[in-house]
Amino acid sequence: xxxxxxxxxxxxxxxxxxxxxxxxxxxxxxxxxxxxxxxxxxxxxxxxxxxxxxxxxxxxxxxxxxxxxxxxxxxxxxxxxxxxxxxxxxxxxxxxxxxxxxxxxxxxxxxxxxxxxxxxxxxxxxxxxxxxxxxxxxxxxxxxxxxxxxxxxxxxxxxxxxxxxxxxxxxxxxxxxxxxxxxxxxxxxxxxxxxxxxxxxxxxxxxxxxxxxxxxxxxxxxxxxxxxxxxxxxxxxxxxxxxxxxxxxxxxxxxxxxxxxxxxxxxxxxxxxxxxxxxxxxxxxxxxxxxxxxxxxxxxxxxxxxxxxxxxxxxxxxxxxxxxxxxxxxxxxxxx
Amino acid sequence: xxxxxxxxxxxxxxxxxxxxxxxxxxxxxxxxxxxxxxxxxxxxxxxxxxxxxxxxxxxxxxxxxxxxxxxxxxxxxxxxxxxxxxxxxxxxxxxxxxxxxxxxxxxxxxxxxxxxxxxxxxxxxxxxxxxxxxxxxxxxxxxxxxxxxxxxxxxxxxxxxxxxxxxxxxxxxxxxxxxxxxxxxxxxxxxxxxxxxxxxxxxxxxxxxxxxxxxxxxxxxxxxxxxxxxxxxxxxxxxxxxxxxxxxxxxxxxxxxxxxxxxxxxxxxxxxxxxxxxxxxxxxxxxxxxxxxxxxxxxxxxxxxxxxxxxxxxxxxxxxxxxxxxxxxxxxxxxxx
Numbered sequence: 001x002x003x004x005x006x007x008x009x010x011x012x013x014x015x016x017x018x019x020x021x022x023x024x025x026x027x028x029x030x031x032x033x034x035x036x037x038x039x040x041x042x043x044x045x046x047x048x049x050x051x052x053x054x055x056x057x058x059x060x061x062x063x064x065x066x067x068x069x070x071x072x073x074x075x076x077x078x079x080x081x082x083x084x085x086x087x088x089x090x091x092x093x094x095x096x097x098x099x100x101x102x103x104x105x106x107x108x109x110x111x112x113x114x115x116x117x118x119x120x121x122x123x124x125x126x127x128x129x130x131x132x133x134x135x136x137x138x139x140x141x142x143x144x145x146x147x148x149x150x151x152x153x154x155x156x157x158x159x160x161x162x163x164x165x166x167x168x169x170x171x172x173x174x175x176x177x178x179x180x181x182x183x184x185x186x187x188x189x190x191x192x193x194x195x196x197x198x199x200x201x202x203x204x205x206x207x208x209x210x211x212x213x214x215x216x217x218x219x220x221x222x223x224x225x226x227x228x229x230x231x232x233x234x235x236x237x238x239x240x241x242x243x244x245x246x247x248x249x250x251x252x253x254x255x256x257x258x259x260x261x262x263x264x265x266x267x268x269x270x271x272x273x274x275x276x277x278x279x280x281x282x283x284x285x286x287x288x289x290x291x292x293x294x295x296x297x298x299x300x301x302x303x304x305x306x307x308x309x310x311x312x313x314x315x316x317x318x319x320x321x322x323x324x325x326x327x328x329x330x331x332x333x334x335x336x
Numbered sequence: 337x338x339x340x341x342x343x344x345x346x347x348x349x350x351x352x353x354x355x356x357x358x359x360x361x362x363x364x365x366x367x368x369x370x371x372x373x374x375x376x377x378x379x380x381x382x383x384x385x386x387x388x389x390x391x392x393x394x395x396x397x398x399x400x401x402x403x404x405x406x407x408x409x410x411x412x413x414x415x416x417x418x419x420x421x422x423x424x425x426x427x428x429x430x431x432x433x434x435x436x437x438x439x440x441x442x443x444x445x446x447x448x449x450x451x452x453x454x455x456x457x458x459x460x461x462x463x464x465x466x467x468x469x470x471x472x473x474x475x476x477x478x479x480x481x482x483x484x485x486x487x488x489x490x491x492x493x494x495x496x497x498x499x500x501x502x503x504x505x506x507x508x509x510x511x512x513x514x515x516x517x518x519x520x521x522x523x524x525x526x527x528x529x530x531x532x533x534x535x536x537x538x539x540x541x542x543x544x545x546x547x548x549x550x551x552x553x554x555x556x557x558x559x560x561x562x563x564x565x566x567x568x569x570x571x572x573x574x575x576x577x578x579x580x581x582x583x584x585x586x587x588x589x590x591x592x593x594x595x596x597x598x599x600x601x602x603x604x605x606x607x608x609x610x611x612x613x614x615x616x617x618x619x620x621x622x623x624x625x626x627x628x629x630x631x632x633x634x635x636x637x638x639x640x641x642x643x644x645x646x647x648x649x650x651x652x653x654x655x656x657x658x659x660x661x662x663x664x665x666x667x668x669x670x671x672x673x
Binding site (some may be wrong): 027133136140144145155157161163164202282284297298 | 471475645
């Protein structure tokens with residue numbers, strides 16, 4: 001435990017610990033309650049005894065004075081839920097994306113929202129690279145080939161494509177996008193990007209329009225947040241601009257891509273390949289993709305390493321402690 | 337009509353006969369992908385297509401052959417070389433030389449051309465790809481999704497992956513490939529250590545002359561060196577156990593550098609955490625125990641197989657043979673072998 005943690009512990013007893021409401025769908029486990037319980041009183045409707053009739057009735061009875069909410073995983077926070085929490089001042093998220101939170105309502109109420117900050121960025125960037133190398137060099141497809149016993153019969157496996165020299169367009173040059181770029185440079189790729197705004201500190205070529213980026217890229221890596229503006233931003237026009245040899249990697253959110261169009265493009269050979277960690281309706285993955293060898297499919301795993309969870313705990317703890325002691329937050333998201 | 341066909345065939349034969357002759361015992365992959373292009377420049381004597389045993393084929397057909405295109409893997413023994421009295425050049429589309437009897441070549445002063453560093457980036461890319469795959473279970477996850485298990489088992493917690501940043505990576509063989517691997521993994525935040533025949537004074541990474549010492553300090557070992565008498569089974573049981581139960585091994589060198597039987601045993605018994613393998617002791621055979629394991633990624637010796645590199649290789653083969661036949665300096669000769 002850090003010094004400030006020990007000090008804040010000594011100055012409180014159990015009854016005085018600030019209250020944090022835990023908000024989660026039952027499928028999401030909450031694995032770091034022990035650490036948080038030394039600093040906060042955690043109220044989790046799903047663990048309450050007696051079991052509440054409904055979350056809503058629980059909240060209206062017990063949570064009217066709650067100022068802080070910890071949202072576990074992509075558990076939706078609707079305006080209805082928010083209306084039952086009149087004293088709420090902060091929503092602490094446990095993911096990089098916060099598209100599951102009603103941000104319009106939060107902005108209206110002046111509720112602060114924090115996300116996972118940089119906790120996941122390196123792991124997601126590593127994953128994006130893994131998917132790209134896999135698609136271009138057919139790693140998983142040839143692993144299947146090796147396992148199937150076909151190597152002795154059919155000799156060598158179809159040829160892949162070199163990474164070096166590829167023009168990679170990064171969609172969203174935030175924390176994750178920057179880490180992706182750093183890695184790609186070591187493989188000899190050239191980088192260009194699109195973002196909400198051009199970043200004057202970045203020397204990579206900037207395209208205001210994702211279609212122009214696609215026209216000038218061999219690969220698109222989608223790393224941005226899902227908002228109303230970015231929903232289905234990778235659409236038919238963008239995929240056409242990317243071209244028949246083009247590769248799309250998505251480690252953002254499924255709905256950033258028009259999935260129905262993507263499947264058509266891939267099935268008809270209008271796109272070179274795709275590496276996807278996210279989908280529009282997880283855990284449902286379009287079955288047409290199952291038989292394609294130029295596609296790598298992943299069940300939304302990019303962040304799942306012990307190291308990133310440890311980093312996430314620090315960010316969550318840090319944000320909650322900062323909130324309750326009026327100090328600057330670690331990873332506040334600007335709500336536009 | 338018949339006359340026309342006969343003439344066309346005669347023309348073709350004439351053209352073939354006027355092209356320089358190159359002997360091929362077994363076709364290299366570049367032959368498969370660029371054979372037509374190569375056949376426009378050279379007349380290939382295709383030993384593998386003949387029903388004759390090799391010894392006889394060579395005695396009958398290849399007395400005047402000056403040039404040989406190796407498959408990159410099939411052995412070019414002293415016996416074969418002795419059956420080719422006019423041999424002046426061997427072009428091998430590989431970085432490795434373990435399949436060629438170098439002593440005999442030296443004795444006969446035969447020029448050798450390799451792929452040099454043409455492959456280094458592609459091999460390094462694949463080594464990193466295999467490592468991240470093992471660490472983050474990419475291929476396992478892909479299988480899981482393709483079998484419909486993600487949707488049908490919503491309560492199943494997929495095993496956690498492992499972060500690359502901060503890991504200690506030991507590179508065995510810090511040549512062109514090894515250096516390219518190091519450059520890439522540094523961008524992921526890995527710490528690089530190495531073992532090589534000799535310490536390289538200009539390289540800042542920590543050096544370990546004993547590969548077992550290196551293994552004991554590392555989370556990952558990446559095998560990038562050539563196969564020689566010294567390196568055969570260099571990665572033995574002792575080295576594998578020194579890696580520890582969380583250790584991961586990646587091999588993009590040659591299968592026999594690792595004692596494959598021991599490695600399979602260690603993987604099956606959980607003495608090491610995983611492996612990414614592009615090469616095997618008895619290709620194209622893959623030990624069947626590995627096929628059952630989820631912590632292993634198998635690649636059928638294709639580290640160099642990208643379209644771009646194969647095209648560059650084709651140019652290299654053509655360029656070197658043309659230089660040889662026109663008595664000009666070779667483009668990428670092996671020096672001091």
